[in-house]
Amino acid sequence: MWSLRGILLSGCPLYPSTFGCIKVDWAVSLDAVKNAANVVYSWARQPGKSPDQVLNSWTWFGPWFQGILTGYRVAIIYPIVISVLGAMISFLIYIFLPPKKTNKCFFLVPIPILISLLFWFGLAPDPRFANALFWMLPISMIIIIIAKILELSPRIRIGMIAVMFLIINADIALFFVQNPRTFPNIPVNGFMQIPSIKLTKNTTLSGINIWAPSKGNRCWDSKIPCTPYFDETLNFKNNTVFPEFTTGK
Numbered sequence: 001m002w003s004l005r006g007i008l009l010s011g012c013p014l015y016p017s018t019f020g021c022i023k024v025d026w027a028v029s030l031d032a033v034k035n036a037a038n039v040v041y042s043w044a045r046q047p048g049k050s051p052d053q054v055l056n057s058w059t060w061f062g063p064w065f066q067g068i069l070t071g072y073r074v075a076i077i078y079p080i081v082i083s084v085l086g087a088m089i090s091f092l093i094y095i096f097l098p099p100k101k102t103n104k105c106f107f108l109v110p111i112p113i114l115i116s117l118l119f120w121f122g123l124a125p126d127p128r129f130a131n132a133l134f135w136m137l138p139i140s141m142i143i144i145i146i147a148k149i150l151e152l153s154p155r156i157r158i159g160m161i162a163v164m165f166l167i168i169n170a171d172i173a174l175f176f177v178q179n180p181r182t183f184p185n186i187p188v189n190g191f192m193q194i195p196s197i198k199l200t201k202n203t204t205l206s207g208i209n210i211w212a213p214s215k216g217n218r219c220w221d222s223k224i225p226c227t228p229y230f231d232e233t234l235n236f237k238n239n240t241v242f243p244e245f246t247t248g249k
Contacts, residue, residue, distance in 0.1 A: 016040060025237070025246060044126035064125065072127050078171040079134045083110075086141025093148050106147040110140040138168060194221035204234045 003013035003020075011027025013020045016036040021027060028036075035051075042054035045064055054060050068076055113136050120130040142164050149160050198214040199222055211226040213219055219226035235246050 041124050044124035044129065068127065074171055075131050076127060076134050079138045082138035082168060083141050086138055086145060090141060090144045090148075093145065106144050109143050110137060113137050113140055142168065196221050199223065199226065202230045202232070204232050206235045208234060208236055210234065 006013045006015045007022065009015070010033070011022050011024050012018065012033055015028070016033050018030050018033050018037075021030065021033065038051035038055060042049060042051040042060075046054050046060040049060070113133055116133050117130060117137070120133065145164065146161065149157050197216065197218070197220050199211045199219075200214050202210045202212055204210060208225075210230055211219070211223045212230050213222070213226070213228055217228040219228065237246060
């Protein structure tokens with residue numbers, strides 16, 4: 001359904017990827033799709049900079065890394081530290097306590113997560129695109145450790161699992177203690193009201209009235225058709241099956 005939606009909106013099932021794009025009248029040009037993808041890639045590295053300034057060098061890495069250190073302690077730094085410690089503990093456990101019945105396939109659990117993180121860093125390293133992966137990584141390390149300590153006595157087993165549970169949740173608990181107002185007041189008497197904004201009316205060369213926000217780049221709960229990016233060459237084709245807007249004089 002999501003791919004079908006992409007085709008109906010842009011002609012591409014995986015927009016802003018050019019993979020699978022079809023040639024239809026309403027399709028976005030491949031150059032525009034590639035430009036949109038480059039904007040995503042560059043914005044994920046250094047917001048506010050153009051792709052030409054970001055994608056051709058590594059100057060973005062310093063500000064990006066500093067932003068990770070200062071703004072994502074709970075979401076990224078802490079789970080990475082736990083993952084490194086978990087990997088070291090797993091290595092030591094399996095060196096000094098050779099496995100008896102432990103399935104070595106447990107060591108494969110972190111591999112797809114690590115591959116996904118490498119893909120994320122190479123493509124669009126904005127933390128919002130990979131938050132879950134950073135917490136899945138230490139959990140995968142703990143799975144490896146648990147697979148081994150299940151061979152130990154019940155008392156030691158329960159104690160070690162309790163300690164790991166405290167470690168993985170300690171920084172999260174501390175964060176909410178230090179930031180008690182993290183979650184805003186959420187209304188419980190219905191949906192939040194959609195903002196309304198002042199609109200201006202523009203007319204295309206073909207006589208179509210198009211609304212646009214007077215300020216900002218969002219139409220919110222406005223009359224349609226509405227767009228913050230007015231194009232005077234916009235035309236409307238009242239096709240029987242799929243009515244569409246096209247551009248061009």
